[in-house]
Amino acid sequence: MAEIRLKSLAHSYKSKPTSPNDYAIREMNHVWHQGGAYALLGPSGCGKSTLLNIISGLLSPSNGEVLFDGKKVNDIPPEERNIAQVFQFPVVYDSMTVFDNLAFPLRNMKMSEDKVHSRVIEIAAVLELSDLLKNKAKNLTADEKQKVSMGRGLVRSDVSAILFDEPLTVIDPHLKWKLRRKLKQIHEQFNITMVYVTHDQLEASTFADKIAVMYGGQIVQFGTPRELFEKPNHAFVGYFIGSPGMNLIKAKKCKGGLMFNNTLVQLNPEMQVLLDPITTSNIKIGIRPEFVHVWDDKAEGAFECDVLHTEDLGTYKIITMKLDGEVLKVRIHEDRIVPTKKAYISFPEQWLKVYVDEYLVDIDEPEDEVKETI
Amino acid sequence: MQRKVRDNKAWFLVLPVFILVAFSAIVPIMTVVNYSVQDIFDQNTAYFVGAEWYREMLRNPALLDSLGRQFFFSFSVLAIEVPLGILIALVMPTKGRMAAVSLILVAIPLLIPWNVVGTIWQIFSRADIGLFGYAVNAVGIDYNYTSDPTAAWLTVLLMDVWHWTPLIALLCYSGLRAIPEAFYQAARIDRASKWAIFRHIQLPRLKSVLVIGVLLRFMDSFMIYTEPFVLTGGGPGNSTTFLSQALTQMAIGQFDIGPAAAFSLIYYLIVLLVCYAFFTAINQLDKAK
Ligand SMILES: Nc1ncnc2c1ncn2[C@@H]1O[C@H](COP(=O)(O)OP(=O)(O)O)[C@@H](O)[C@H]1O
Ligand SMILES: [Mg+2]
Numbered sequence: 001m002a003e004i005r006l007k008s009l010a011h012s013y014k015s016k017p018t019s020p021n022d023y024a025i026r027e028m029n030h031v032w033h034q035g036g037a038y039a040l041l042g043p044s045g046c047g048k049s050t051l052l053n054i055i056s057g058l059l060s061p062s063n064g065e066v067l068f069d070g071k072k073v074n075d076i077p078p079e080e081r082n083i084a085q086v087f088q089f090p091v092v093y094d095s096m097t098v099f100d101n102l103a104f105p106l107r108n109m110k111m112s113e114d115k116v117h118s119r120v121i122e123i124a125a126v127l128e129l130s131d132l133l134k135n136k137a138k139n140l141t142a143d144e145k146q147k148v149s150m151g152r153g154l155v156r157s158d159v160s161a162i163l164f165d166e167p168l169t170v171i172d173p174h175l176k177w178k179l180r181r182k183l184k185q186i187h188e189q190f191n192i193t194m195v196y197v198t199h200d201q202l203e204a205s206t207f208a209d210k211i212a213v214m215y216g217g218q219i220v221q222f223g224t225p226r227e228l229f230e231k232p233n234h235a236f237v238g239y240f241i242g243s244p245g246m247n248l249i250k251a252k253k254c255k256g257g258l259m260f261n262n263t264l265v266q267l268n269p270e271m272q273v274l275l276d277p278i279t280t281s282n283i284k285i286g287i288r289p290e291f292v293h294v295w296d297d298k299a300e301g302a303f304e305c306d307v308l309h310t311e312d313l314g315t316y317k318i319i320t321m322k323l324d325g326e327v328l329k330v331r332i333h334e335d336r337i338v339p340t341k342k343a344y345i346s347f348p349e350q351w352l353k354v355y356v357d358e359y360l361v362d363i364d365e366p367e368d369e370v371k372e373t374i
Numbered sequence: 375m376q377r378k379v380r381d382n383k384a385w386f387l388v389l390p391v392f393i394l395v396a397f398s399a400i401v402p403i404m405t406v407v408n409y410s411v412q413d414i415f416d417q418n419t420a421y422f423v424g425a426e427w428y429r430e431m432l433r434n435p436a437l438l439d440s441l442g443r444q445f446f447f448s449f450s451v452l453a454i455e456v457p458l459g460i461l462i463a464l465v466m467p468t469k470g471r472m473a474a475v476s477l478i479l480v481a482i483p484l485l486i487p488w489n490v491v492g493t494i495w496q497i498f499s500r501a502d503i504g505l506f507g508y509a510v511n512a513v514g515i516d517y518n519y520t521s522d523p524t525a526a527w528l529t530v531l532l533m534d535v536w537h538w539t540p541l542i543a544l545l546c547y548s549g550l551r552a553i554p555e556a557f558y559q560a561a562r563i564d565r566a567s568k569w570a571i572f573r574h575i576q577l578p579r580l581k582s583v584l585v586i587g588v589l590l591r592f593m594d595s596f597m598i599y600t601e602p603f604v605l606t607g608g609g610p611g612n613s614t615t616f617l618s619q620a621l622t623q624m625a626i627g628q629f630d631i632g633p634a635a636a637f638s639l640i641y642y643l644i645v646l647l648v649c650y651a652f653f654t655a656i657n658q659l660d661k662a663k
Contacts, residue, residue: 053559056563058559058562058563077562078562078563079562079563079565083563084563085559085560085563087556087559087560088556089554089556091556091557091559091560093574093575093578094574094578094579095573095574095577095578096574104564104566104570104574105563105564105565108564108565108566108567108570109565149560152560152564153563
């Protein structure tokens with residue numbers, strides 16, 4: 001059992017990195033607590049696999065430390081780290097049976113054959129592989145193979161954490177859901193720290209209690225699915241989480257609030273004070289499609305928009321609108337009246353976010369939550 | 375439902391291939407078959423003799439001797455070249471400039487014309503002026519391939535190993551490169567030993583290239599001609615006279631076209647049979663659950 005702490009961690013695949021762009025992982029501080037079910041969510045190429053490989057020891061980081069329960073493990077090879085890792089594409093030992101595949105890591109630990117047997121039988125039952133134990137791994141289907149790969153991680157009782165690197169990519173959609181449930185059950189049963197890498201937000205939020213969103217080699221937010229949705233810390237989180245993602249509009253500071261084109265979005269005085277010292281020109285207004293208020297009629301202070309088109313997605317509808325040259329998505333419930341040519345919308349203060357240099361300007365807690373846990 | 379078109383126009387599409395195969399393989403082989411069942415005196419005098427030549431050839435002690443020699447040689451070649459080739463492939467560098475350099479070095483013997491290989495080893499192994507022959511004698515081993523049958527046989531074997539192990543090595547090298555990194559990573563996570571990695575990851579994935587390698591090396595060594603011909607001329611005595619050389623001596627040297635043709639076909643069938651048996655055995659192994 002272990003808590004995994006990353007301290008000033010950075011990694012570059014280049015031997016002589018010169019610019020920040022040369023880094024696959026940019027300086028990062030993070031803690032995975034013992035027993036948590038975590039998801040690491042981010043687009044392809046943002047450094048998720050790199051981060052996992054550093055944690056498991058397959059890759060040695062160029063800077064910083066990896067600590068297990070406070071002990072530095074940078075120089076400990078993966079064989080001695082008590083960490084299991086499951087890869088995106090199934091890895092099975094073709095020439096062995098399913099039983100021998102599952103037994104392989106245990107036999108390598110010199111576990112007695114009795115124990116090996118009972119462990120393998122137990123895990124095979126959990127993964128519904130019992131009927132296949134005598135089959136050659138080579139002849140399995142892709143998802144059976146992936147179950148075997150997972151099984152080799154789960155079978156080990158010595159592991160303190162299991163890292164999953166997009167493990168369900170090759171699996172059938174209906175089986176995906178089932179396997180994810182299974183992992184969750186195993187997590188609850190064995191109290192192992194699990195880090196689950198994915199680029200699918202739905203997968204992340206069904207599996208994990210807490211999600212780390214990664215972008216450009218950094219963890220830009222670590223929080224519950226709800227926190228990520230309601231209060232994205234970074235413009236990317238707003239855009240990446242939710243469907244459709246957050247509306248982000250470039251704006252300029254002006255008296256009373258922020259301005260884009262000829263439209264003034266008023267901000268409360270508190271926010272205005274926070275924005276006062278800011279000099280950068282990278283300022284964005286963010287509002288989720290769900291939180292845009294749509295008036296039934298012309299209203300005081302509402303913005304007038306042109307309705308471009310509407311998508312009916314069953315229980316809700318997505319309306320694409322144009323507000324002073326900027327395209328916005330708005331999500332409304334199915335039984336609301338859909339405006340036709342013109343719509344009148346406003347941005348409730350509670351849900352209106354301001355991003356400066358991509359990071360949220362936070363009224364409630366200006367302190368960075370992530371830092372405080374380090 | 376679409377109606378099936380029933381005519382034989384499709385045959386015209388395969389006709390060119392058929393003609394090509396006919397001229398490249400079937401016609402020459404049938405010529406040999408034709409010779410093998412006749413006793414030919416001159417252009418106008420030939421007698422049909424049926425299976426006579428076949429019977430005679432299968433009783434010919436000189437040929438049976440060289441057949442035995444041939445099998446022993448081919449199996450020695452495989453027994454040495456396959457493990458050695460795998461070993462070389464395993465230790466060859468995989469990245470950087472050294473990878474390219476080692477690939478070129480390993481490939482060099484394959485680029486030398488076969489008669490030149492024979493010549494190289496003929497000089498290289500000479501006890502008086504050859505670097506290798508002289509060195510072996512200098513450490514106190516009496517070695518002279520022109521007079522000692524064992525030495526001659528070993529020299530031919532060594533030459534073949536030098537010439538052809540690179541083929542196995544290169545095939546295996548490419549096979550190894552095709553193994554995804556994740557397999558090695560998973561093996562490390564599973565704490566697999568080096569041997570286990572070889573046994574359970576590398577070897578199974580080398581199987582298909584090894585099948586090709588073994589077949590090529592078997593066929594090729596079974597038909598070896600040029601190199602021993604240049605190196606030892608088949609001697610001393612008949613100690614390094616392999617099948618194809620015996621056959622050539624008979625067909626060209628003694629002008630016994632009929633028996634030579636019969637023997638060619640027997641030879642051909644042996645190669646075919648061994649390859650078929652090997653291939654079937656491998657496939658059977660594969661299917662076993
Ligand atoms: N072995 C490698 N050598 C060089 N660059 C790499 C290597 N592996 C990954 N990268 C680069 O590092 C970045 C992060 O990759 P990766 O961790 O695989 O992303 P993800 O798993 O999130 O898709 C990418 O830009 C990728 O091109
Ligand atoms: Mg990846």
